[in-house]
Amino acid sequence: MTMTAEAAAARIAVRVELGTRSYDILIGRGLLDVAGSEIAARLPGARAAVVTDRNVAAAQLPRLAASLAAAGIEVVPVIIAPGEASKSFGMLEHVVRQVLAARLERRDVVIALGGGVIGDLTGFASAIVRRGMRFVQIPTSLLAQVDSSVGGKTGINTPEGKNLVGAFHQPELVLADTGALDTLSPREFRAGYAEVAKYGLINDAPFFAWLEANWRGIFAGGPEREHAVATSCRSKAKVVAADEHETGERALLNLGHTFGHALEAATHYSDRLVHGEGVSIGMVLAHRFSARMNLCSPDDGRRVARHLAEVGLPTEMRQIPGELPDADGLMALIAQDKKVSRGTLTFILTHGIGESFIARDVPPAEVRAFLRETLEA
């Protein structure tokens, strides 16, 4: 009960404004222990399926299940294999059929307990069971807390590409228990941190400066962590509210992602480079390419690289273990990315830290030349 009281005290609420589909993101230590009462208050009488992976189940499911039981919420657990390979059609079918077999109705709820893979897969499953079940996100990785659990993008991968199949499906509630991040590996924590830094780089220079001064508190689990998660969620919520279905400004959230995705594809989505590491290198490249196009100062790219390197993230393509494709090979991967529209290249470029913008019609020849120079440097 002390835990509950503490959690209530430390909690930060961020509202995602989407009309009748608006919802809260609650951020704080110990929220897993009050998940039951928070859900019961919003969805009275609902039964729940909890989708999670074996690793998260071992670490967090008992606490969540106890909290749901205490609130009188009947739970059906659906436990799947961890890892990106679970974002597949086969696993989607498995989860969907488990939810159907549990005889949940449209007014019941599907809960995603885990990182980005669990959130994306479970959100998509909940979008299509009975043409839309209610859905709660309980993200347990930093990446999921600041990025993938917010905004309603759900999906799976196919051999044709990542996240090319999915739905926009907003949750009823997001519970980000910052204490759950204590058990992440340092590499996984850092990878999530790249997305935190991204919000400063997009449009919040003071936040980036605050991160430069305070990142150690975020990693150590001080109150800086809740502030960083809340600031990130607030920033993403604002963008999503303005452009839910990514027809415009939401693309800013892809800062660093076009280069990053190409590098992830080049390394076959392997352990050589995890998503946040690709984003880290991609953000540095986006700043350097912007400087090359005379859009910002080269000092900006140096400052970005210095901070990301300081927290332990890779910032250079040469830090990726193993061989990389040449510039033409990377260009081919960039052209395959879904953010290519009618043959022209759209990039998120920047006028400086906190001044990113959507650049359409970026000349492919300039990108190719930039990549060649960088790879040969």
Add this chain to the structure above:
Amino acid sequence: MTMTAEAAAARIAVRVELGTRSYDILIGRGLLDVAGSEIAARLPGARAAVVTDRNVAAAQLPRLAASLAAAGIEVVPVIIAPGEASKSFGMLEHVVRQVLAARLERRDVVIALGGGVIGDLTGFASAIVRRGMRFVQIPTSLLAQVDSSVGGKTGINTPEGKNLVGAFHQPELVLADTGALDTLSPREFRAGYAEVAKYGLINDAPFFAWLEANWRGIFAGGPEREHAVATSCRSKAKVVAADEHETGERALLNLGHTFGHALEAATHYSDRLVHGEGVSIGMVLAHRFSARMNLCSPDDGRRVARHLAEVGLPTEMRQIPGELPDADGLMALIAQDKKVSRGTLTFILTHGIGESFIARDVPPAEVRAFLRETLEA
């Protein structure tokens, strides 16, 4: 060109009002031949994937492909096996991957050419490729023209039940070529006609009376056919506009369907009873059950049965070949139906022809007793 001019002259347009997602249903003979120009006018520059089954491809695809080519629309055909078994996760994955392999972008279009199975499967695939592709319905069965192609319900079946997995995804355009119905088998045409009659029974007694007087013209392919399809679409469009996601009045469209689905399940969705035949028997049962509950006159049920029998539809459970479950068995199937909510039974009942209403909390004991009497009669 004569065909085109004729089609333009005979065409009826029905608007489905859904705000920014409003769209037209065009109804007339020969529309397949002008599909290209209609689509190009609405979606300039779009490329197209056409999903159809082997049977429809043989009968209609050359005409559609010629029309699209004439309008400068590049086409990728996706031809699948005919039959309800194609509404599966496996076929969904196949269609999705074919659309991705064709490298269609979000601004391109996926066209469903076929009956209800093709429309439901293709609509669902287009809802989830890139989180939502544009979609055009070209229904070639009477059932699809008056019911499944209108309203945005898409989906597939799983072993847990029919249509339990899917999405609400509205088309950009529906083209109902009434000439395509000339090649339907009489049984398939009659099955679609059950849904036409349904619109009269729900809330349009004059339309039901008009059908009693004019059904022969509909079957023979006279101008009565376009009038009947347009009246049906107009009726459905109105219900859908008022309740897109079926939280209320849209349930009226399920008149006859709760009994009908149970009978379809009882005959294992086999050739013993096709959907429209189940609806025909189900509508008669709904009127008789309403009379038994003193909600309408027994004469109404007699009149409904007389008309449906006149066109050649089954109206009695004993007309279904083979064994049926007993009343308890049928009740178990009714309870499995997705229109069961929190353990209470919701039925569409009626105060008379054209006066249907949603009855919640129908006592299961009354339904069971009614079924027992009917089966033993």
